[in-house]
Every structure is written in C-alpha cells, then in structure tokens.
Amino acid sequence: MVADGIDDEEKWLAEGIAGVQHNAFYMHRALDGNNLREALKYSAQMLSELRTSKLSPHKYYELYMRVFDELRRVEIFFKDEARHGVSVVDLYELVQHAGNILPRLYLLCTVGSVYIRTKEAPAKDILKDLVEMSRGVQHPIRGLFLRNYLCQVTRDKLPDLGSEYEGNGDTVMDAVDFVLQNFTEMNKLWVRMQHQGPVRIKEKRGKERNELRDLVGKNLHILGQIEGVDLEMYRDVVLPRVLEQVVNSKDDLAQHYLMDCIIQVFPDEYHLQTLDILLAACSQLQPTVDIKTVLSQLMGRLSNYAASSTEVLPEFLQVEAFSKLSNAIGKVIETQVDMPAVGAITLYTSLLTFTLRIHPDRLDYVDQVLGACIKKLSSKPKLEDSKATKQVVALLSAPLEKYNDAVTALKLSNYTRVMDYLDNETKKVMAMVIIENILKNNTCISTAEEVETLFELIKGLIMEIDGTDVGELDDEDFKEEQNSVARLIHMLYNDDPDEMFKIICTVREHIMSGGLNRLPFTIPPLVFSALKLVRRVQGQDGEVVGEEVPATPKKIFQFVNQTIEPLSSVQSPDVALRLYLQSAEAANDCDLEPVAYEFFTQAFILYEEEIADSKAQFTAIHLIIGTLQRMTVFGVENRDTLTHKATGYSAKLLKKPDQCRAVYACSHLFWVDDQDGIKDGERVLLCLKRSIRIANAAQQMASVTRGSSGPVTLFVEILNKYVYFFEKGNPQITSSVIQGLVELIKTMQSDTTTPEPATNAFFASTIRYIQFQKQKGGAMGEKYDPIKV
C-alpha cells in the first residue's frame, strides 16, 4: 500500500513536470517572439501544474523549483518593457485577469517584483498588495510555497536601510511589516496543516510539516538580515509580533521550531536586551513544547556571547540576565508540572553553565541554581531515570570543571544537598568525578571544614550503604574507587599541624563507617598521613611545646592506635600488623618507648589471635623481626621481652623450613650492626645452632615421608648467616664452626639423589665467596684462612 502510494506520487510528479515542461516550451517560444499574450497564457498554464493536491511537500518542492526557474525567464521578459510594450502598471493589472488564483498570484508576485524595481510606485504599496492578495491561497502547501516565492522575489527589494528601495516614504518599517505579515500568514497555514485531513495520517502530517518548516523560518531569517532592524525596533515591533504569532499558534511543533529560529537568527545582544519578553513568551508555550532545549539554546548562545568578549559582560549585569533567566526557568518548571525531572535538570545545567561563564565570581548564583534544583527534585521521588541522573552529574560537574578547584564547589552549601537526590550508583560516579578533579588539579584541601564537606560529598564511596550487597559490586571497580579515595586522603594537607590533625580526625570519622571492605583501603593512607604528621611535629618539637597544642606526637599516636584497631576486626590483620609496625617505628623515631612497646604489643596480639595462616605468620614474623631489629628506643627489659617473644613465635611456626628460617632471622635481633647496638654473640650462636637443629629435623622428616633426603638449601642459608656473623666479628662464631658446616653440607650433597641445581649454585657461590675472602688477604683474609674449602 505504502509503496503504491509512493509510486503514485512519483507518477504524479512526473506528470506535473511534463506539464511544466510542455507549457514552458510554448512559453519560451512566446517569450522569444515577444508575444506577451501568449507568454501570459502559457506561463499561467504552466503554473497551473502547481495547483495539484496530490504531492507531498517534498515532491511539491521539486515541482516548484522547476516552475521557479521558468519564472525567472518570465521576470526577465517582464523587466524589458521594450519587448512586450506594456507599461509595468498595466502589466500588473493584466496578470490579474487570470481566472485561476494560483497562476494569477505567482504572476502577480513576479510582476510585482519588477514593479518595485522600476520604482514607479512606492515599494511598500506593492509589497502590501502582494502580501494581502496572497491570502487568496488558503491551501497550506500551495499557500506556503506561494508565499515562499513572494519572499524569494522580494527579499532583495525590501526597503531596508541603505537599500536603493528605501526613501520616498518607504522605510525599514515597511519592509519589516511586510515580512512580518508574510510570516504570520505562513505560520497560520503551517499550523493549520496539522488540523486538516483525516486523523489517521496525523503522524505523517507532522513529518510533512517538519519538511516545510524552513519555508516559515525563512521569514525570520530575512528579518534577521534586515539591517534597519535596530534593537529598538526589534524590541518594540519585531519580537512582540513574532512572539504573538508563536504563542497564539498553540502548536508545539511551530512553537519549538520558531523559538529556536528566533534564538538562532537574531543577534545575541538583542536577546540579551529583550530577555524579559522572550522569557515571558516561553512560559506561555504549550506544555508539550520541549522548552528546555529552547532555553538551553538561548543560554548556550548567551554564554558563548559572553565568552566572545569581556566587553559585553557589563551588559549582562545591567540587564540582570541571570535573575531573569533563573526566574523564567523557575516559572517554566512550575507551570509545566509534567515536565520530567530530566528536563528540569537540563535547564538548570544550562543555567549553571551560563552563570559560570558570565558570573564566575558569583558563587551565590551557582548555589542558588543548585538550590532551585533541589526544590524541584524534592518534589519528586528519588530519581530513577538514568538520563536524569546523568544530567545531575553534568550539573554537578560543571562548577568543578569551571573552577578546576573542588574547594570552590565545597563552599556551595547546596552542592551536597543535590547529591542526596542521586541514587547510590550515581553518587559514586559523582564522587569519582570530584576525586578525579581534585587529583587532576592537585587541589590541596587544607581545612577540616572543607574536608568535612568533601567527605560528605563522596559519602557514596566511603560509606557502607544499606541494601547494597557488596558481593554484587564489581571487584575491580570497587578497588579502583577505593584506591582513588586513598589517593584523595593523601591530597589533604595543611602546614599547620593542628589543623592537619583536625583534618585527619575528620577523615577518620568518615572512613570509619566504611565497613570491612573499605577500611583496608582507607585506613593505611590515613595512618601514613598521621605518621607523616608525627614526624613533622617531632621535627619542630623544640618550637611547639605547650599543653594546649592538640597535635602532640602522643596524641597522634593514640589516634593512630585507635585508627588501626578496627582493621584487625575486619579481617585485615596483616594490614593492621604492618601499620602497627610502621607506627612503632615512628614512635621509635620519636623516642616514645611506651608507645612503641604498645604498638609491638598490639602487633603480637594480632599475630597471636588473628593471623592463622602459616604463610601469613611466616611473613608477619619476618616483619616483626625486621622492625624489632631496627628499634633503638627500647630498654633492655622491654627489648628482651619482645625479642624473646619473637624468637618464641619463630620456633613455633608450623613448617620446619619456616621455623628454621625464622629462627636464623632472629639471630639478628641479638646482633645490631651499630656502634652502640646490642652484640650478644652467644645468643646469636644459640639461634643459629637451633636453626641447624631444625634444619636437621626438617631433613629427617623429609626422608621419612618422601624416602629421600630433604633440601640442603636451609643449611646453605644458615652457612651464610654464619659467614655474616663471622665477618661481623662475633666471637662465638669460629672458623671451625663454619668449616664443620661446610663439610656437613658437602656430605649431604653427595648423599642426595635428587640434584638441586639452585642450591648447588648457591652453595658454590658461598664457597667462592669464602675463597675470595681468603685470597684477598688482609685482616679478613687472615680470619678466613683457617677455613678449608
């Protein structure tokens, strides 16, 4: 059916074109023969092809263009009085004898344009006559094209300022009147199309109308191009009349298109000066009109205008552009109750962009916009629409992008409140936007209040949100997010330790509610931040002393302690343990023995109670040993307790090799290679001997269970320890002990059935080292001399 319709149309168009060509042929002959009568006859017949009702606008346009081209020739003929011998006045009458209105009016317009050119009559009279007479065509498509023709043939003959047709009583006003009237009539025809014909093809009609809209809009373009339309005329005549049309048409397609047209064709400064009028009209449009795009367009243009030159900015202030726009938007949103939230938010986003461009200094405006947005949002249930939430993100991102400084945004009291209307997902997205902005710009957040606000904003990332099953979250994304938060924590900085401490406290308050999944990410940066502060405070200890100072190292350590604590309860004891050890080291640097001891205690408790995995234990014990070894703050007693504890735990590891390694590591606890370090050679030897025992046991176990001797590696490792302490001058470690161990290893190597290339190489290089030391001579060479390898 549809295909048939299209085919038919093609056929009709072809027939129409054929008719035009046929008559044009005879018309050309008449024109060449300067035969006016015939020329009129055939041109009228040719024009009669335009009387068809069968073509869609698109096809009709094709036909029209052909006729249009032919009419150019007729016009040239008309211009040349010598050829047809009739004065233009008579010609003007003559063409009106045609019985059919459409050909008559096309010819009349053609002669009319020639008539104006001759200046034998005032242009305004002719224009007025043409535009009046054109009323005779009430058929929308034919009428629109006729008037479009009128538009085309007269547009270069309007009595515009500076045009040759101006003067002698013809003023710009006449030109404007003419175009306005033509516009009015065309608009009426265009709007009427929608209501004529059967209902079932309504949609099709809408489409057809859309194809025709530029014909109507062309009038506005012409108006926009009339030089003589100054601001005053635009404000007092042009705009009110155009808007009257727009509003009265009560047609959403027309209203939307025409408002858009107005905004596009007239200069920005005019818009600025007539904001009141324009905006008042906006609120009178049909509720179905997509007003938000219109207003967004307007604000977009004004924003660009403002950006184009700083000189125009005072104009904006002068006309109070912001408050007008803001009011208008408020009104529109109020009146159009059904407007979806996304629409309202889009509007606010545009307004915000506008404000940011024009009043970058007026944060209160920004806040006001956000406030208005909240008002709108509060009347609705939580946003469900993904488009709407996207818009909110855009809305909130705009100030960030503008100022490139999250701190500014933090000053907006409504900023946070807008965030509240977002769903959790979007809140997170927004939080990420904020964080990324901060990170990108290296924005330093330097007061506790700012931090407070900021963390309020990024709550979505920090807080455990009810109803969200963590399992559902994408693990990678989650990590990404939390890493960002961690990075953010590092961005918080203030030179003043007190303020810094406040900041840290604030942060903790917020992150503590993060739940077990977030704490492992958020606590470490906080602790490190605190420890950094400690070092700073300690550095300037001499200067800042006083009871009222809050940020004393002690207090900070207390704080750190409290901060780490929750970690152990959220199944991240390993992280907690590391943090305790870090803190202990910091305390060590601050010379706070009890504090350091406390941290170690905590670490050991954690080790005992929470770290169950043997591998983790092994790592933990190594960490403990390493840290402990570096501690200088402890008195003998405390140190003894702790080293004893550490050695004890080392020996109690589950796997023998682990035990062995932990124990020989413990040996370092008794031998600190410092000037005033502990050097308890006996206990070192004890440790090492013990580790050899364990290594033996390990080997025996291996041969029992697997039928082959176990690895020799452990022995080689212990040998290395021996060599180390031997070199360091531990009197208990003698060359004969080393000699014995080397022999032992060699025996074991020959016993073993499975080759261990790595171990062999290790051993070989150890031996090489001993030989090297021997050959090097000197004190060390002598020392090594007794060892025979």
Added chain:
Amino acid sequence: MNYLLGAFKPASHISIVFTDEKNRKKVPIKKENGQTVMVPLFQSLENIVGKPVQGKKIEHNGIKVELLGQIEMYFDRENFYDFTSTSLDEELDVPGELYEKKLNPFEFSTVEMPYETYNGVNVRLRYVLKVTISRGYAGSIIEYQDFVVRNYSPPPSINNSIKMEVGIEDCMHIEFEYNKSKYHLKDVIIGKIYFLLVRIKIKNMDLEIRRRESTGSGANTHVETETLAKFELMDGAPVRGESIPIRLFLSPYELTPTHRNINNKFSVKYYLNLVLVDEEDRRYFKQQEIIMYRLAEDSS
C-alpha cells in the same frame, strides 16, 4: 449575404458614408453571419449626418433614408419592433435620375436614441440607417447601414457598497463586501470575504459574473442566464477569522450596462455570484445584483 445579394442586383449598390466617418470611433459588431465588422459609434442626441453613395446611374422615384431602432426577438423573428419614430424619415431627393455627384446629404439632428445597441442571447437591439430607392418597375433598392449606439452615464451619486452576512446555520457563516453596488464597465470590483464560521471543508471559492437576460413579458417571459466570468478567489480551505480579498477587473469581460425593461421588451441584469465549493463538490452560493453602467470613456 450582402455580397451574394449584390451579385443578383448589381445595379443597386448603395452605401452610406457618414460625414465624420474619419474621426468617428468605430466599434466591432458581430453580424448575423458571424462576421465582425467595424461600425461607427453614436450616442443619443447626436447628429447623424451623411450621404448615400452609389456607383451607377439609376432612375428612381425618390430616395428615402430612415433611421430605425429595432428590437428583434430571436424566437419571434417575424416581428421587429421599431421603436424609433418614423418622423425621422427624410426625403433626400425628388424623383428623377440619380448620379453620384448629385446625391444629397442627410442629417438627423439630435436624434433621441435612449437605448443602447445590444446583442443578447435571445434579443437584439440595433440601429440602422435604411436607404430606400424607389423604382417603379424594378422594385425598390433598400440598403441598411448598421451603427452602434452607446450611452454614457455619469458616475452615480449614490453608490453604496454591498455588504452582507450569509450562512448556513452551524455550518458556515460568511460576510462579504463588494465596494460598490454600481460598477462601470471597466471598473474593478474590490471587496473581501470574511469567514465567521467554517465547518465545511471548502475546496475553493469563485466569483462569477452572471448576466440575466429576460425577454417578453408575462407568461411569455424567457429568461436566459449566462456566466460571463468565473474568477477564482480562493484556493483551499479557510479557517474562521480568515478574510480573503477580492479584486476583479471587469475590463476583460464583454459586459454591457444593465438594461431595465427596454421598451417593455427585454431586460438585462448583472449579478455577482459568490460560489463556494466543498470537497464533495457541493456548491454554496449567494447571488447579488450589481448595476452596470457605461462611464464616458475619457472619464474612465
């Protein structure tokens, strides 16, 4: 016909030459045989002066020139109604021989010719000069010379516009206005149609000029209506509140003045007929008489 008649009667070739033939305006008229000839134009109370011309010497018993005004009904061919007075007859010559040079001129001075020449569907009003050369044995030689009479009227002192509101209840309501009720033949009808209510899907609107010629009287009245002009005023369907301009130049159409009851024989009236056609090709119309008059050429 003339030519043929002349062939049979070669001796009787007479024509009439008007004294002011060269300066007098001539207008075309259609003769019965369909030929268009140019004939002199007179108006009432003019002097009609001329002389018969003939080529050959003939004997005669007297020459008579008559000025006749005739009304001729086409359905009643036999009867001419001469409405001009025979007293206008004039003896040009006493019986004797007629030579070319000797012909005497004739003059009808200030002839009252109140009616205009008219060529209608059923009726014709014409003026002729009839030359009769009486010959005893050969019968009279009679020759006719047509001429046209047009009478001019001054512009009417009262010429109201025609304004009217018409409609079909709840369907359509229009108001139309023609700027005058009396138009001269080269006039322009200016007006507008205002649509007060439109519930009918109108396709287009025409303005027609109709001529109503009625002949005879009483039971024998014949009425003939012709549409002389069909002028499209509007294309497409208007909506309420729309006003459509009218501008119709009358000059292209062959109109005559309105004739009222000419010699109790016929009348010619003119009407403007406003016709609206809807999409189902139903016609709605309103007819309105207008008076046509002839305005002197120089003042029009």
